Amino acid sequence: MANKTIAVLAGDGVGPEIMPVAVAALEAVARHGGHALTFRPAVVGGRAIDETGRPLPDETLRAARTSDAVLLGAVGGPKWEGLAYEQRPERALLGLREQLGLFANLRPAKLHSELAGASTLKQEVIENIDILVVRELTGGIYFGTPRGVEATPTGRRGINTEVYTTEEITRIARVAFDAARARRRRVTSVDKANVLESSELWRQVVTETHAAYRDVELRHMYVDNCAMQLIRNPRQFDVLLTTNLFGDILSDAAAMLTGSIGMLPSASLGASTGMFEPIHGSAPDIAGQDCANPVGMVASGAMLLRHAFGLEDEAARIERAIQRVLALGYRTRDIASPGTRVVGTRELGDRLLEHLDG
Numbered sequence: 418m419a420n421k422t423i424a425v426l427a428g429d430g431v432g433p434e435i436m437p438v439a440v441a442a443l444e445a446v447a448r449h450g451g452h453a454l455t456f457r458p459a460v461v462g463g464r465a466i467d468e469t470g471r472p473l474p475d476e477t478l479r480a481a482r483t484s485d486a487v488l489l490g491a492v493g494g495p496k497w498e499g500l501a502y503e504q505r506p507e508r509a510l511l512g513l514r515e516q517l518g519l520f521a522n523l524r525p526a527k528l529h530s531e532l533a534g535a536s537t538l539k540q541e542v543i544e545n546i547d548i549l550v551v552r553e554l555t556g557g558i559y560f561g562t563p564r565g566v567e568a569t570p571t572g573r574r575g576i577n578t579e580v581y582t583t584e585e586i587t588r589i590a591r592v593a594f595d596a597a598r599a600r601r602r603r604v605t606s607v608d609k610a611n612v613l614e615s616s617e618l619w620r621q622v623v624t625e626t627h628a629a630y631r632d633v634e635l636r637h638m639y640v641d642n643c644a645m646q647l648i649r650n651p652r653q654f655d656v657l658l659t660t661n662l663f664g665d666i667l668s669d670a671a672a673m674l675t676g677s678i679g680m681l682p683s684a685s686l687g688a689s690t691g692m693f694e695p696i697h698g699s700a701p702d703i704a705g706q707d708c709a710n711p712v713g714m715v716a717s718g719a720m721l722l723r724h725a726f727g728l729e730d731e732a733a734r735i736e737r738a739i740q741r742v743l744a745l746g747y748r749t750r751d752i753a754s755p756g757t758r759v760v761g762t763r764e765l766g767d768r769l770l771e772h773l774d775g
């Protein structure tokens with residue numbers, strides 16, 4: 418029996434609407450499995466700015482650090498867009514990643530067959546796609562120095578620096594190889610080794626790390642080719658391992674193959690507490706209307722059970738419930754198609770809870 422604490426950071430926009438659905442699902446499967454989960458709500462993002470003046474108050478960071486996992490909704494919205502970059506709600510995400518040492522971002526892009534019609538690609542191209550993007554999250558060009566914009570005699574110069582160390586590459590490569598062992602045992606490492614020295618090192622170190630994973634197939638692919646292959650033949654991919662910048666871009670492309678941004682979960686992992694959140698933002702355009710798709714949030718709860726607590730059966734139970742509810746034709750507006758039944762966030766949540774027991 419597990420006895421665990423989860424920091425619950427609902428955030429802004431649709432966050433507080435979809436979070437209760439995920440918490441109810443986690444409570445239900447935990448009860449069924451005889452596990453005790455304690456939920457610790459804390460403010461983050463815009464709401465935290467309104468209440469405390471800061472997007473990531475100390476108390477919230479403490480709750481995150483001292484919990485066994487963090488479940489996050491989304492942050493941000495037009496109300497806070499005028500603030501200086503350092504004070505904006507989105508800074509809370511970077512703060513949490515940095516403070517919790519979350520160096521690995523896992524984003525599964527799996528197509529629910531019932532939603533094949535929602536993708537912009539042809540059904541025969543996307544059928545059965547099941548990709549896991551493993552993105553390095555705390556290194557590379559987003560953090561490298563020197564950086565900044567400086568004056569030159571003729572104008573200005575903008576600088577960012579792509580930096581990777583062997584340690585950073587080895588630890589993210591291990592995450593990808595370990596994940597592949599629980600899947601189809603194929604890793605595609607994506608780089609730009611024909612142009613960038615840091616990518617050359619990336620390729621060498623991934624190859625060296627692979628020596629301990631001979632049961633997993635490894636191939637290397639240039640990022641431009643990978644972008645093309647994702648659209649041309651996405652079924653060829655199992656685990657996609659890549660850098661912070663390339664992963665940022667490729668994971669959005671992979672996500673959109675599956676049709677809707679509201680469906681997909683993510684996990685950010687490090688040495689200790691992991692953070693789990695849907696891939697979408699706070700969707701201010703639909704907030705407060707009871708029409709946000711809660712599936713990405715609920716599926717993030719399933720990832721939390723699997724990756725943070727090792728509760729595979731409970732995670733699978735949630736994923737089966739999602740599958741069943743979709744198969745029965747229930748849809749939120751963003752994934753509706755002719756012949757399906759459009760329901761609100763709350764009702765979709767109720768239907769999910771009904772189907773959690775199988």
Ligand code: NAD
Binds near residue numbers: 694701708
């Ligand atoms: P977004 O993901 O919030 O929304 C993009 C589009 O997808 C919108 O039309 C929205 O209605 C729709 N959408 C998103 N989630 C949905 C859901 N669950 N169900 C149905 N439709 C959904 O991205 P955006 O509009 O670029 O950003 C809005 C705000 O969110 C900004 O302040 C941005 O900075 C922030 N943001 C936060 C995160 C995060 O918290 N991790 C991520 C991205 C953006």
